[in-house]
Amino acid sequence: MRRLENKIALVTGAGAGIGRAIAETFAREGGHVLVTDVDGEAAREVADAIVMSNGAASAHTLDVADTAQVKALMDEVKEVHGRLDVLVNNAGVGARTDFRHMSDEDWNKVWQVNLDGTVRCAREAFDLMRTSGNASVINLSSVMSVKHTRQMAVYSATKGAVSALSRSLAVEYAAYGIRVNTLLPGYVETALIGRFLSNPMIAKALLTQTPLRRFGQPEDIANAALFLASDEAAYITGAALNVDGGMGTTL
Numbered sequence: 001m002r003r004l005e006n007k008i009a010l011v012t013g014a015g016a017g018i019g020r021a022i023a024e025t026f027a028r029e030g031g032h033v034l035v036t037d038v039d040g041e042a043a044r045e046v047a048d049a050i051v052m053s054n055g056a057a058s059a060h061t062l063d064v065a066d067t068a069q070v071k072a073l074m075d076e077v078k079e080v081h082g083r084l085d086v087l088v089n090n091a092g093v094g095a096r097t098d099f100r101h102m103s104d105e106d107w108n109k110v111w112q113v114n115l116d117g118t119v120r121c122a123r124e125a126f127d128l129m130r131t132s133g134n135a136s137v138i139n140l141s142s143v144m145s146v147k148h149t150r151q152m153a154v155y156s157a158t159k160g161a162v163s164a165l166s167r168s169l170a171v172e173y174a175a176y177g178i179r180v181n182t183l184l185p186g187y188v189e190t191a192l193i194g195r196f197l198s199n200p201m202i203a204k205a206l207l208t209q210t211p212l213r214r215f216g217q218p219e220d221i222a223n224a225a226l227f228l229a230s231d232e233a234a235y236i237t238g239a240a241l242n243v244d245g246g247m248g249t250t251l
């Protein structure tokens, strides 16, 4: 039996990178995946690719920074599926700016997606996940929530908040049969950090911080998400799992 057979899974930011790999992995394991992204075209392309490989998926345009859109999508999920078994809060944006030059607007933009997007989806999906009775929420934090470098203050702060929120929700949602866990990726080769990794000097420096001496691939994160989403993780909630080649444990 496949590990997500008959499970309804919603992944945010699934049009590219880590979210795409999670959507494809979940579908391969028998899940029906709601592929959502602010870029509706990208979501459509991923859902089509899944269906072409005999998986089950539907595409949805979803900006996690927009409460009305999140509510509308959850209403649609209720009508079509009646419940939600897995929610992956993956949508996230980066920002590399000197802290002292950040305007309120720049600061808020990152929070609106990285933390508030996670808050909105976890809140609005609650009734659907309670109906599941055996649901799993996976939130994407980052090693940058515990290890720090210059110009990353807003990103690090949002990811630290995502980790703290996850632990709180794990406690609050446990009574409803909903587990909540967090993934902390290290450097993963996606568009988010592609600009840095394509600079050989920077890439070399980043690799020296990574004991396994390679960058992560989106599939590395997807495999960890699959475990947390599956019934094999039935006794795991409130956990934070580093998927970082050991980077989070170095000095």
Ligand SMILES: NC(=O)c1ccc[n+]([C@@H]2O[C@H](COP(=O)([O-])OP(=O)(O)OC[C@H]3O[C@@H](n4cnc5c(N)ncnc54)[C@H](O)[C@@H]3O)[C@@H](O)[C@H]2O)c1
Residues within 6 Å of the ligand: 012, 013, 014, 015, 016, 017, 018, 019, 036, 037, 038, 039, 042, 062, 063, 064, 065, 089, 090, 091, 092, 093, 094, 113, 117, 140, 141, 142, 143, 184, 185, 186, 187, 188, 189, 190, 191, 192, 193
């Ligand atoms: N790549 C890394 O090294 C790394 C490391 C640690 C954590 N993460 C986290 O993993 C998650 C995925 O990162 P990635 O590297 O795949 O990024 P990515 O930039 O490759 O893909 C992000 C996807 O999210 C979508 N998105 C952006 N804003 C959105 C919004 N408001 N609503 C819905 N979708 C939106 C984008 O359209 C894109 O498809 C993020 O939360 C990121 O912070 C990534």
